[in-house]
Amino acid sequence: MSSSIQGAEKIALPMVTALPELAQTCLCYIPVFMGFHNRLFWGLLMTAALAAAQDVDRGAPIFMQQCAFCHGRDAAGGEDGPDLTRSKLVAADVHGDKIGVVIREGRPEKGMPRFTLSDSEITGLVAFIHDAKAKAEALVGGRRGVDVADLQTGNQEAGQKYFNGAGKCSTCHSPTGDLAGVAKRFEGLKLEQRMLYPNDAKSKVTVTLRSGQSVTGELAYQDEFTIGLRDSARRYRSWPTSMVKFSIDAPAEVHVELLSKYSDDDIHNLMAYLQTLR
Amino acid sequence: MTRFMQFLFVAGAAVSQGVDPAMLLKPPADSWPAYHGDYSGRRHSALTQITPQNVGQLGLAWAYQTGQVQQIKCSPLLVDGVLYITVTDNVYAVDARSGHQLWHYAYPPNKGFHIGSRGVSMYKDWLYFMTPDSHLICLNASDGKVRWNVVVADSLKGYWTTMSPLIVRNHVIVGVSGDFDNLTGFLKSIDPETGATQWRWDSTPPAGTPDATTGGMTWMTGTYDPALNLVYWGTGNPTPVLNGKARPGDDLYTCSIVALNPDTGKLAWSFQASPHDTHDWDAVETPVLVDRDFAGKPRKMLMQTSRNGYFFVLDRTNGESLLTIPFGPVNWSTGLDKKGQPIPNPAKEPAPDGRLIAPNEGGLTNYRSPSFDPKTGLFIVDSHPSYGIYFAKPADGSFGWAGADYDVWAKAELDAIDYQTGKIRWKHELGPNGAGAGVLTTESGLIFTGDALGNVLALRTSDGKTLWHAGAGSPMQSSPITYELDGRQYVVTSAGGVLFSWALPQ
Numbered sequence: 001m002s003s004s005i006q007g008a009e010k011i012a013l014p015m016v017t018a019l020p021e022l023a024q025t026c027l028c029y030i031p032v033f034m035g036f037h038n039r040l041f042w043g044l045l046m047t048a049a050l051a052a053a054q055d056v057d058r059g060a061p062i063f064m065q066q067c068a069f070c071h072g073r074d075a076a077g078g079e080d081g082p083d084l085t086r087s088k089l090v091a092a093d094v095h096g097d098k099i100g101v102v103i104r105e106g107r108p109e110k111g112m113p114r115f116t117l118s119d120s121e122i123t124g125l126v127a128f129i130h131d132a133k134a135k136a137e138a139l140v141g142g143r144r145g146v147d148v149a150d151l152q153t154g155n156q157e158a159g160q161k162y163f164n165g166a167g168k169c170s171t172c173h174s175p176t177g178d179l180a181g182v183a184k185r186f187e188g189l190k191l192e193q194r195m196l197y198p199n200d201a202k203s204k205v206t207v208t209l210r211s212g213q214s215v216t217g218e219l220a221y222q223d224e225f226t227i228g229l230r231d232s233a234r235r236y237r238s239w240p241t242s243m244v245k246f247s248i249d250a251p252a253e254v255h256v257e258l259l260s261k262y263s264d265d266d267i268h269n270l271m272a273y274l275q276t277l278r
Numbered sequence: 279m280t281r282f283m284q285f286l287f288v289a290g291a292a293v294s295q296g297v298d299p300a301m302l303l304k305p306p307a308d309s310w311p312a313y314h315g316d317y318s319g320r321r322h323s324a325l326t327q328i329t330p331q332n333v334g335q336l337g338l339a340w341a342y343q344t345g346q347v348q349q350i351k352c353s354p355l356l357v358d359g360v361l362y363i364t365v366t367d368n369v370y371a372v373d374a375r376s377g378h379q380l381w382h383y384a385y386p387p388n389k390g391f392h393i394g395s396r397g398v399s400m401y402k403d404w405l406y407f408m409t410p411d412s413h414l415i416c417l418n419a420s421d422g423k424v425r426w427n428v429v430v431a432d433s434l435k436g437y438w439t440t441m442s443p444l445i446v447r448n449h450v451i452v453g454v455s456g457d458f459d460n461l462t463g464f465l466k467s468i469d470p471e472t473g474a475t476q477w478r479w480d481s482t483p484p485a486g487t488p489d490a491t492t493g494g495m496t497w498m499t500g501t502y503d504p505a506l507n508l509v510y511w512g513t514g515n516p517t518p519v520l521n522g523k524a525r526p527g528d529d530l531y532t533c534s535i536v537a538l539n540p541d542t543g544k545l546a547w548s549f550q551a552s553p554h555d556t557h558d559w560d561a562v563e564t565p566v567l568v569d570r571d572f573a574g575k576p577r578k579m580l581m582q583t584s585r586n587g588y589f590f591v592l593d594r595t596n597g598e599s600l601l602t603i604p605f606g607p608v609n610w611s612t613g614l615d616k617k618g619q620p621i622p623n624p625a626k627e628p629a630p631d632g633r634l635i636a637p638n639e640g641g642l643t644n645y646r647s648p649s650f651d652p653k654t655g656l657f658i659v660d661s662h663p664s665y666g667i668y669f670a671k672p673a674d675g676s677f678g679w680a681g682a683d684y685d686v687w688a689k690a691e692l693d694a695i696d697y698q699t700g701k702i703r704w705k706h707e708l709g710p711n712g713a714g715a716g717v718l719t720t721e722s723g724l725i726f727t728g729d730a731l732g733n734v735l736a737l738r739t740s741d742g743k744t745l746w747h748a749g750a751g752s753p754m755q756s757s758p759i760t761y762e763l764d765g766r767q768y769v770v771t772s773a774g775g776v777l778f779s780w781a782l783p784q
Contacts, residue, residue: 153631197687
């Protein structure tokens, strides 16, 4: 609906441009607002519907060209990118306010590049994605995605035993400490992915300069040639690796060692246990 | 000869020379006339001007900006002093000495999948370019004008094309892509003069055949042995991709290395890298051809580091396995069959509650080229140790992707594999997630590649030590090439939409 209003803007109907916020959430608000002029209302509604279809049509080839390889031709997930029809961000998007930002800025940390597209192209893409979501929700079966219900095959006691035993999770984590309420913060696939490897875990680095002075902070950049950190004042500092000594404390890396040791049952059991920490 | 006279000589010789198919048998030093540089796929250059001793002085000769948001994923061609590069829908001719543009061809807007373009191929004075909507375009190399345009596959059914055709004599051999629909993979040989189809080889039965697989796409350029007159090609995964129940059995010829006669398209032999694949592991990685001793006996070999995590060494006369061994974390197989093919573990097929799999869907390596260094006997590959979780349930159906998978963890490293044992002689860490850069080796003992953070690297082949680097702004998504012009050796790499040419100071 939001995109239809933007479509209407292009044909210069000032009354509509005056109420995008209302219209986004409830198109039926329009008749209340414009009840005094029935013919204009119906004309507008039809124009809006037509414009919506045009937006979807305009967005479709752009989606095929720029997005479909990762997100799938029907936006339901592809080689690399998530299923957009089940995305929380898409569900929360109004008028492209969230999708547009992701398209323009990318998500470099997740491998999604920035896209330089015109506003009209982005409006088209947003319309296409919302349309794909509506179509996916209308389908019975055939969906691709993981529900919280899919991840309930484990045994809670076995998971707890693994947590405190073979998995050595309790060396770093505590159900009453850092993991208290973890199942309230994350659920389903997100919880499982974080359990297996917490992608956004921070590492600490201590850099020792030639002068002997040392600086400790959050690891902010590392390649073979440069080491960068954010110090306690959140200031970014970097040095050529050839000119300093440094040591990194990356507690999340023990998760990598476990990847080759887990059985699939261990994972499901651990999930069952973590989901009790509410 | 003075530099100027050398220039005149090279330029004079260059006029309308193009690529005579015989030249592909032994490419001159001032050329890179085909995707892999030559027919062997070794991506190893005999050039020795840039050495481990002087590579530290390497600097930028020029940079060329395509001005495209799309990343360069092609391997450039270099013929008669002109570089030909592509991004999807676009071909550029660039002066290899200065980096200035000679012409630009833009294919009209179309609804095909826009994933990437791996470059053009050349026969005589004509270029061959494949489009997102599965056309093959023949262009004049001199001005980029279209000679003809033929349809290779029906893009409305879900095919698309990205690859650089393989030219063998008067055959332009083209392959196709298409993973999101249940489609038959195939190769076609096309007449370079007329665009007429000479033969077609199907990798899988027609869509709709009961209990049969579809898929087996042919989206990477193969290699060729002129003495055996066989082309070697890797085929992609079966479809439906993650649901194996709909296509019981091995699913031939998906995830396979096949040997075909280039004149007839007739299959000579096949080897299946992943029987009954359920993890999207195309076996399209370069089939590298090496003639050396294996276990004390001279052999004509084919080597592949496959996306599924295995390093394969085959006798390329008959497809017999000499070595099958993982080159990183692999957890989906129960062992090897009699032919040396990995046996898939049914317990590691995608499941409703998920299966943890190594490698992840991107694979332990992917399409960018590895390199074989004859002096050290090392097979150098951009590798991607990784884990992913794979899901599939009845509700996901049996069409196209038919499931879902997610990355868990990955890192990038360069691995130097001893081809006789499969042992990793050295590893060079390249950063988090994946690097994706291809690999070039040179006779002077150098490796050119890139890391995950956008550095172009020159390493010593013997031990992987870094000798030179330059930040290029984003990771290389192509494979480096090298050539010599006017007595100067250039190494060409890409980052984002920019092409970089590196050389020693003059």
